[in-house]
Amino acid sequence: MTILEISAGDTAWVLISATLVLLMTPALAFFYGGMVRSKSVLNMMMMSIITCGIVGVAWVLYGFSFAFGDSIGGFLGNPADFFGMSNVTGLEVGTVPGFVFVGFQSAFAIIAVALVSGAVADRMKFAAWCAFALLWASLVYFPAAHWVFAFDGAVSEKGGFIANTIHALDFAGGTAIHINAGAGALALALVLGKRIGFGKVPMRPHNLTLVMLGAALLWIGWFGFNAGSALGANELAGLTWVNTMVCPAATMLAWLVTERIRDGHATSLGAASGIVAGLVAITPACAVVTPLGAIVIGILAGVGCSMALSLKYRWGYDDSLDVVGVHLVGGLIGTLAIGFLASPDLTGSIDSAGLFYGGGLAQLGRQAAGAGIVLGYSLVVTWLIAQAIDKTIGLRVTPAQETSGIDLAEHAEVGYDLSKVQYSTYNKTLLIADPNATRDNDATKVSA
Structure with missing residues (x-):
C-alpha cells in the first residue's frame, strides 16, 4: 500500500463533500414527502430521517468494516478489522485521514437505504421499516459497497470482486447504490403489495413545492457525492463536478420534451424527476466520460426514465414514488453507457474504453456483469428480508389505518393541522x- 502525505486541502474538500452528501437524505425526505398524499407526509419523511440514525450507528459499529475491511473471498470485508472504529486512528486513505473517509462513506450508506423507502409510501409499518433498514443495510448494501468500492490496497490489502476481478467501472455508486436500491425497492414493493385504490384512485403529489425544494437540494448535495469521490481537490473533482452539472440539466430538458410530446404539458414534477434521474445516471460514469458524453447520457436518461414510469401500471407492481423507474433504470443507463462512452484518456487504457472510443465490447461486458450481479443479489436478498419481516412482525398497516392515514396510525401526528x-x-x-x-x-x- 502506497502511503501518501496527508493534504489539508484534500481533507477539507472531502469533509465538505461528506456534509453535502449527508444533506441529501433530508433533501430526499422533502422530495419524497411532497410526492405523497398529505395524510402520509410525516411518515414518508420519517423513514428517511430514522435511516440516518439506524445506518449511522450500524456503520460505525460494523458497516465500515463489512465494506472496507480486508476481503473475505472478495465478498465481504472482515468485520473485526474496523469494528467500532478500531484501527481507524492513523489510517490514511489516499491523501485524507481514515476518519474523514469513514464519514464520507457513511453518508453514502445512509442515503442508499433511504432511497428504497419511496417504493412503500402510505402502507408500511414504521417498525417494519426500521427492521428492514437495519437488515438491508447489513445484508445488501454493506456487501455491495465492498464489491464495488473496496479496491485492493486503498483501505485494506484485498478488496471486492467487482472492482478488482471483474473490473466494472462505477465511480460513485451507480451499481452499489442506485441499481441496488432500485432492485431492492422492486422486491419490497412486490412483497408488500399495492396501495388501496392503486390504478383506480388518483394519488397525486400533495405539495410540489416540497418536491422542487428536495430536487434542488439533492442536486446541490450530489456535487459532494460525485466530485467528493475524487478524494481530493484536483482536476478529477473538477471534471466530475462539470459532468454532475450538465448531465441532469440535459436530462431535465429531455424529460420535459418527452412529457410535452406525450402528454401535452411540461410539468414541475417532470422537471424535478428529470434532475434526479440525470444525477443517478451520471453517478457511475462521471469520472470516465467527457462533458459531451455526459450530455448524451442525460438525454438517454431523460427519455428512458420518463418512459419507464409506465412500467408499474403495465406490469402491476406499486412502486409508489418511482424508485424503479428513476434509480434502477437510471442506474442501468449510466452504468451501461460507460461501455459505449468511456474515454481512454480518462480510464487510462484502451482496454477499458467504451465502444465508441475503440475499446470494443470488453468494458460493456464488464459493466453488464457488475450491474447484473448487484441487481440479482439485491432482488433475491431483499425479497427474503421482506418475507421474514412479514412473517414475524408484519410489513403492512391495516386497511383502516391506510385509509385514514398512516401519519395518524403510526405517529399520532398530522403534517398539516x-x-x-x-x-x-x-x-x-x-x-x-x-x-x-x-x-x-x-x-x-x-x-x-
Whole structure:
C-alpha cells in the first residue's frame, strides 16, 4: 500500500463533500414527502430521517468494516478489522485521514437505504421499516459497497470482486447504490403489495413545492457525492463536478420534451424527476466520460426514465414514488453507457474504453456483469428480508389505518393541522379557536 502525505486541502474538500452528501437524505425526505398524499407526509419523511440514525450507528459499529475491511473471498470485508472504529486512528486513505473517509462513506450508506423507502409510501409499518433498514443495510448494501468500492490496497490489502476481478467501472455508486436500491425497492414493493385504490384512485403529489425544494437540494448535495469521490481537490473533482452539472440539466430538458410530446404539458414534477434521474445516471460514469458524453447520457436518461414510469401500471407492481423507474433504470443507463462512452484518456487504457472510443465490447461486458450481479443479489436478498419481516412482525398497516392515514396510525401526528384555524370572509380576519370555547364569538380575532 502506497502511503501518501496527508493534504489539508484534500481533507477539507472531502469533509465538505461528506456534509453535502449527508444533506441529501433530508433533501430526499422533502422530495419524497411532497410526492405523497398529505395524510402520509410525516411518515414518508420519517423513514428517511430514522435511516440516518439506524445506518449511522450500524456503520460505525460494523458497516465500515463489512465494506472496507480486508476481503473475505472478495465478498465481504472482515468485520473485526474496523469494528467500532478500531484501527481507524492513523489510517490514511489516499491523501485524507481514515476518519474523514469513514464519514464520507457513511453518508453514502445512509442515503442508499433511504432511497428504497419511496417504493412503500402510505402502507408500511414504521417498525417494519426500521427492521428492514437495519437488515438491508447489513445484508445488501454493506456487501455491495465492498464489491464495488473496496479496491485492493486503498483501505485494506484485498478488496471486492467487482472492482478488482471483474473490473466494472462505477465511480460513485451507480451499481452499489442506485441499481441496488432500485432492485431492492422492486422486491419490497412486490412483497408488500399495492396501495388501496392503486390504478383506480388518483394519488397525486400533495405539495410540489416540497418536491422542487428536495430536487434542488439533492442536486446541490450530489456535487459532494460525485466530485467528493475524487478524494481530493484536483482536476478529477473538477471534471466530475462539470459532468454532475450538465448531465441532469440535459436530462431535465429531455424529460420535459418527452412529457410535452406525450402528454401535452411540461410539468414541475417532470422537471424535478428529470434532475434526479440525470444525477443517478451520471453517478457511475462521471469520472470516465467527457462533458459531451455526459450530455448524451442525460438525454438517454431523460427519455428512458420518463418512459419507464409506465412500467408499474403495465406490469402491476406499486412502486409508489418511482424508485424503479428513476434509480434502477437510471442506474442501468449510466452504468451501461460507460461501455459505449468511456474515454481512454480518462480510464487510462484502451482496454477499458467504451465502444465508441475503440475499446470494443470488453468494458460493456464488464459493466453488464457488475450491474447484473448487484441487481440479482439485491432482488433475491431483499425479497427474503421482506418475507421474514412479514412473517414475524408484519410489513403492512391495516386497511383502516391506510385509509385514514398512516401519519395518524403510526405517529399520532398530522403534517398539516388546520383544524383550529378558520377564516372569516365577512370581516377578513383569522379566527383562531380557543380549544375550550363553545361559541364562535369565544374565538380570538387576529388581523388578517
